[in-house]
Amino acid sequence: MSLLRRLWARRRERPALVAVAALLAVSLAAYPVVDWWLRATFEFASDFRFGDFGAYAGAVDRWQEGEPLYRRTDDGGFWGTYLYPPVVVLLFWPFEALLAFRDGAMAWLLATGVFLWTGLQALVAALGYDLRWYERLGLALLVAGFHPVVLTAKLGQTALFMGGLLAFAGAALVRDGRSRRPTDGPTDADLWDRPLALLAGAATAVVGVVKFACAPVGAHLLHDRRRLVGAVLVVPPVVWLSIRFFGVDAHQTYLDVLRWGVSQGSDGARSPTLWLAPYYKPLAWLPANATLGTAQAFRVAASAAIAGLAVLAPPRARRTAFALGVAAFPLLTPQTYTYYFVALLPAAVVLLAVEIERDGSPELVLLGVLLLHVHAYGLRFLVVTVPNAVPAFEALRPVYLLLQPGLWGNAVLVGLAAVRVVQATDLSTDLLPVGNTSAAGAADGD
Structure with a gap:
């Protein structure tokens, strides 16, 4: 069944789900x-x-x-x-080398945007949903309207490329899970x-x-030895390519870049009233x-907890363990x-597929x-327009940082994924309402 039809079929039993989906x-x-x-x-x-793409292009020019x-x-x-x-x-x-600056930036965005769109389609298909041609087109339009995607495009950033990689990683993980029994454990024979x-x-x-800052997305590597091996196998060719083309000195300077980046990350936050879109x-x-x-x-504590959950979670929690690490990285x-x-x-x-299959809380995901x-x-x-119109709102200035919508959206996804992983490990009773698990959900276990 297509994703839209499955959603529409729930319009009477889950009107809130359909309403939130329509609003989104x-x-x-x-x-x-x-x-x-x-x-x-x-x-x-x-x-x-394309300011950030300009920094990438400058590095290419300096290298050449x-x-x-x-x-x-x-x-x-x-x-x-x-x-x-x-x-x-x-x-x-x-x-950068083959195109003029603006043409290169546009080509970069087109290539990475298509990569993300294709990866999301692969992930949806791996989860067992059929996408009609109009749903594929609709997915492209909705992704292109997601504000962080538009912001990425304005800057010429790498986020579309990394999102596509994670989508393909998720698709491979899900398809690998469907080819095995949920009770299968790691053995050297099938490595x-x-x-x-x-x-x-x-x-x-x-x-x-x-981007080293994305390290938390690797939580699911701790959940399965084969995935961890696949990650480790990437290291030798990448190291060889890097030293072969850029030498040792560049890598020594990069260590300075990392130390500088850590110090920047430890600085106090500027007031949200000094607003910028990437804030x-x-x-x-x-x-x-x-x-x-x-x-x-x-x-540190949250990262350790997520790593512990990934290690302790049974094979049937592969999907939610993946979602937990990916959702946690902007937060941590x-x-x-x-x-x-x-x-x-x-x-x-x-997470949306998991919640729909188990009749859980897909509204929270949306x-x-x-x-x-x-x-x-x-x-x-909230922090600029409202205080200008209602001066009394300024009394909430000490908690402005708690008014970040993205903080709550990020926390909802991390919290929901964590609850589902914990439930799969039988470490707690149900923390959220769960109905009958479908056959598809039972096969993968989350």
Whole structure:
């Protein structure tokens, strides 16, 4: 059955689900027009300037001219310059070397956008849903209307590429799970007999290579030995390519970039009233601590808990373990931005399928995505527009950071995934209402 038909069939028994789905679909479909109106009317709405792609293109130019890959700013940092590992330059090379700047940026966005769209289709198909041609077209339109996707396009960022990799990793993981009994455990004999598990691990590892901040997405690698092997196998060829083309000196400088990035991530958050579209500070509301920052302590504890759940969860929890790690990374990485939410789309698709199959709470998944979608301008409305219209609202300034819509959307997805993983490990009773599990859900166990 197609995804739309399955959703429409629930209109009487789950009217709230259909209502939230319709609200989300309308807001996504309408946003490109809204963005055009905002850019034409207000100065705070940014245009398509591809600033981040310019940093990538500059690194390609410096590499081709034999100059140092990383460029320090006057204050000794690297702000506004190329910040990725040396080997990632090869990813941008064809778009910069063969095309003019704007053409290269547009080609990069088209290629990575199609990659994300194709990956999401592969994930939906792996989950057992048939997409009609009009649903595939509709998916493209809805993805293109997701605000973090539009923001990524304006900056020329890498989020579409990483979201596509995670979608394909999720598709491989789900298909690998469908080819095995849910009680199958790891054995050395079948280590090389499951190429899809190796592929899921390899795709996840590439995400971490492109951006180390995405490390939490690898939680599902701890859940299955084959996926972990697939991730490890990526390392030797990547290291060889990186040293072969960029030498040792570039990698030594990259260590300085990482140290600088960690220090930037530990700085205090600027006030949300000094709004920028990429602004997302999920843990900045936590109180400061003189020794180990409270936010950093939370990151460490939450990361350890997620890793523990991934290790303890049975094979049947493969889907929710994947969704948990992916959904958690914008919440836990030290320096995070609104466009990181693009990577949460595969996690949302997986969680939505799980909740529909078990007659759980799919409304929460859709609500979470809606909050991610309205995060940037919703925050601006709450901390800039409303106080200007209602001065008494200024009394809430101390809790402005708790008003971030993306924080609540992110937390909903992480919390729901964590609950389902815990339930699968039999460590607790049901924390959310669960009805009859369908045959498809029983096969995979989440």
